[in-house]
Amino acid sequence: MSLQAWTYLIVGVTFALYIGIAWSARVKDTKGFYVAGGGVPPLANGMATAADWMSAASFISMAGMISFMGYAGCMYLMGWTGGYVLLALLLAPYLRKFGKFTVPDFVGDRYYSSAARVVALICAIFVSLTYVAGQMRGVGIVFSRFLEVDVNTGVVIGMVLVFFYAGIGGMKGITWTQVAQYCVLITAFLVPAIAISAKLTGNFLPQIGFGSTLVDGPNAGKYLLDTLNQIGTDLGFAEYTAAFSGPGSKPMIDVFAITMCLMVGTAGLPHVIIRFYTVPTVRAARISAFYALIFIAILYTTAPALGAFARYTLTNVLSNASYATAPSWFKNWEKTGLLAWMDKNNDGVITYRAGAPFKGKPIFSGETGPAGQRLLKNEATDNANELYIDNDIMVLATPEISQLPPWVIALVAAGGLAAALSTAAGLLLVISSAISHDLYYRIINREASEQKRLAIGRVMMGIAVLVAGYFGINPPGFVAQVVAFAFGLASSSFFPIIVLGIFWKRATKEGAICGMIAGITFTMVYIIQTKFMGVAPWFMNISPEGIGTVGMLLNFAVTVGVSLVTAAPPAAVQDMVESVRIPRGAGAAVDH
Amino acid sequence: MEKSMQRYWKSNLTYMTILLAIWALVSYVFGILLVNELNAFHLGGFPLGFWFAQQGSIYVFVVLILAYFLLMDRLDKKFDVHE
Numbered sequence: 324m325s326l327q328a329w330t331y332l333i334v335g336v337t338f339a340l341y342i343g344i345a346w347s348a349r350v351k352d353t354k355g356f357y358v359a360g361g362g363v364p365p366l367a368n369g370m371a372t373a374a375d376w377m378s379a380a381s382f383i384s385m386a387g388m389i390s391f392m393g394y395a396g397c398m399y400l401m402g403w404t405g406g407y408v409l410l411a412l413l414l415a416p417y418l419r420k421f422g423k424f425t426v427p428d429f430v431g432d433r434y435y436s437s438a439a440r441v442v443a444l445i446c447a448i449f450v451s452l453t454y455v456a457g458q459m460r461g462v463g464i465v466f467s468r469f470l471e472v473d474v475n476t477g478v479v480i481g482m483v484l485v486f487f488y489a490g491i492g493g494m495k496g497i498t499w500t501q502v503a504q505y506c507v508l509i510t511a512f513l514v515p516a517i518a519i520s521a522k523l524t525g526n527f528l529p530q531i532g533f534g535s536t537l538v539d540g541p542n543a544g545k546y547l548l549d550t551l552n553q554i555g556t557d558l559g560f561a562e563y564t565a566a567f568s569g570p571g572s573k574p575m576i577d578v579f580a581i582t583m584c585l586m587v588g589t590a591g592l593p594h595v596i597i598r599f600y601t602v603p604t605v606r607a608a609r610i611s612a613f614y615a616l617i618f619i620a621i622l623y624t625t626a627p628a629l630g631a632f633a634r635y636t637l638t639n640v641l642s643n644a645s646y647a648t649a650p651s652w653f654k655n656w657e658k659t660g661l662l663a664w665m666d667k668n669n670d671g672v673i674t675y676r677a678g679a680p681f682k683g684k685p686i687f688s689g690e691t692g693p694a695g696q697r698l699l700k701n702e703a704t705d706n707a708n709e710l711y712i713d714n715d716i717m718v719l720a721t722p723e724i725s726q727l728p729p730w731v732i733a734l735v736a737a738g739g740l741a742a743a744l745s746t747a748a749g750l751l752l753v754i755s756s757a758i759s760h761d762l763y764y765r766i767i768n769r770e771a772s773e774q775k776r777l778a779i780g781r782v783m784m785g786i787a788v789l790v791a792g793y794f795g796i797n798p799p800g801f802v803a804q805v806v807a808f809a810f811g812l813a814s815s816s817f818f819p820i821i822v823l824g825i826f827w828k829r830a831t832k833e834g835a836i837c838g839m840i841a842g843i844t845f846t847m848v849y850i851i852q853t854k855f856m857g858v859a860p861w862f863m864n865i866s867p868e869g870i871g872t873v874g875m876l877l878n879f880a881v882t883v884g885v886s887l888v889t890a891a892p893p894a895a896v897q898d899m900v901e902s903v904r905i906p907r908g909a910g911a912a913v914d915h
Numbered sequence: 916m917e918k919s920m921q922r923y924w925k926s927n928l929t930y931m932t933i934l935l936a937i938w939a940l941v942s943y944v945f946g947i948l949l950v951n952e953l954n955a956f957h958l959g960g961f962p963l964g965f966w967f968a969q970q971g972s973i974y975v976f977v978v979l980i981l982a983y984f985l986l987m988d989r990l991d992k993k994f995d996v997h998e
Binding site for chain 2: 389396397404405411530533535546547549566567575578579583604605606609613620905906907
């Protein structure tokens with residue numbers, strides 16, 4: 324069977340599975356729609372949280388980013404897992420005991436204020452929309468490469484599918500499809516990683532193979548990581564395992580800030596937090612955080628190994644190879660613009676060195692050169708590098724580069740789609756619930772009937788899908804960059820005021836509102852200045868991806884400062900804070 | 916707040932503080948601040964600091980969450996606040 328046929332088969336089967344699950348989990352009330360009826364078993368919730376969490380960026384881009392960054396890739400690895408420790412210890416059990424539907428619900432009730440609720444819901448919508456755009460784009464990229472449809476058509480197919488199962492099943496449908504999507508995505512990630520690890524190092528566990536010796540080739544018997552360091556030095560890159568030194572590496576303070584921002588952002592992302600509203604008890608919330616992190620850690624400890632394997636294989640195959648004899652996958656990926664070659668010295672040989680080969684992303688002129696390569700219109704840089712490699716190619720192309728069978732490559736396509744769709748669905752639910760529950764029911768119409776609220780929830784889901792699709796077709800940046808934006812905003816808005824709300828009874832509504840506004844405004848202005856207006860990072864050289872850490876500290880400081888000079892919260896609120904600290908009596912989530 | 920509830924909350928805060936200290940130690944101290952110093956040591960083919968940054972810290976995070984679950988499960992029963 325051809326690759327194309329395998330891809331249609333595997334993607335088709337998984338899509339049918341998601342639709343089947345969603346249909347059997349369709350819901351009739353708001354409790355099912357927003358929190359899956361509150362009866363999700365902890366193990367299933369852990370799996371759903373993991374799928375919810377691991378986005379197109381985790382699946383498609385992360386291993387590739389690590390393979391180009393070497394050591395500094397640790398900021399994604401620690402950042403996107405360490406946040407679960409904060410979540411499990413500081414937030415999940417208490418929010419579960421509090422037992423409402425959404426994050427703005429907690430903020431509104433704890434800070435006894437509709438204004439705080441509105442600020443929180445705007446933050447929730449903003450964070451989720453930024454994040455969901457990246458997912459839709461991820462769906463489009465996978466479709467365009469593997470199913471040979473246009474990126475925009477791919478986005479539309481993804482939209483229809485997500486709307487179908489998130490709209491009819493709400494949180495309940497999303498939860499159970501996410502369980503299935505986790506199984507698909509983890510298999511798709513592990514199969515090629517294990518195969519490549521066995522091939523390169525003779526060790527089936529990528530986590531061990533990563534630190535083992537190579538079995539053949541010119542470097543047989545040498546440790547993989549030592550070999551990568553050597554290759555790096557030879558070609559003018561930084562050493563793979565070296566920290567804070569070599570060309571293009573980040574300073575320690577920046578690695579620190581970005582790691583912190585991603586951790587805190589993880590704990591503050593509404594689509595992750597609401598997953599803990601779906602379990603029956605506080606105890607179940609604590610243990611499901613553990614299951615979630617185990618399921619996440621399986622991918623996150625494999626990704627850096629895969630990154631290293633891919634870097635080694637790619638450099639070996641392409642460096643100093645002649646274009647005319649380059650393997651067929653090179654030309655396939657050249658078509659997608661994720662690979663490009665500019666023969667600066669006209670010798671027909673691919674020279675791979677440090678630095679960008681030309682300015683910006685590839686723009687092809689439509690003509691072909693003497694070796695048959697696609698010619699570029701970009702302005703060449705003055706270094707010797709001739710090869711452009713997009714981060715995203717590492718996971719998507721490595722099975723092909725390593726000559727794995729077509730069904731493995733097809734499985735990777737299905738895995739990428741599962742990762743993107745599961746995260747998109749969770750985010751869309753947050754957007755839908757922020758408007759239909761927090762804004763419409765809690766603020767505008769307290770008398771709305773159950774039927775009406777459910778209908779509005781579904782309509783909002785449809786609108787959110789359309790908006791997300793629009794951003795997927797007209798993307799504001801590449802997948803991981805957009806996601807980094809969402810983390811900065813989540814860490815500087817929600818995390819401080821939720822933690823203070825639980826651990827400090829004296830935190831007041833004035834404090835929380837000022838804190839959220841100060842944190843998110845500072846972070847947003849800094850990101851816009853440095854990313855879009857060309858201003859150099861002016862605060863301690865911290866890059867825009869890490870500035871959420873400063874925004875978070877600012878939010879903490881402002882909330883505490885303003886709380887101390889304003890009147891203490893009413894007694895009822897202080898009693899509520901005491902009650903969330905005690906597990907007993909956590910009934911199912913309620914909507915009033 | 917009742918006396919016993921104050922003691923319950925204090926134990927909870929102690930557990931949290933200890934576990935978060937370990938969390939910061941393996942990630943920020945071993946994985947970032949002292950990474951170059953630890954890289955002088957090796958774990959198989961891994962420089963030790965690099966291993967903490969890309970593998971070890973994640974394993975520790977998983978163990979920390981499990982430890983908190985077990986500790987709190989026992990504490991809840993001791994103070995009779997379990998569900």
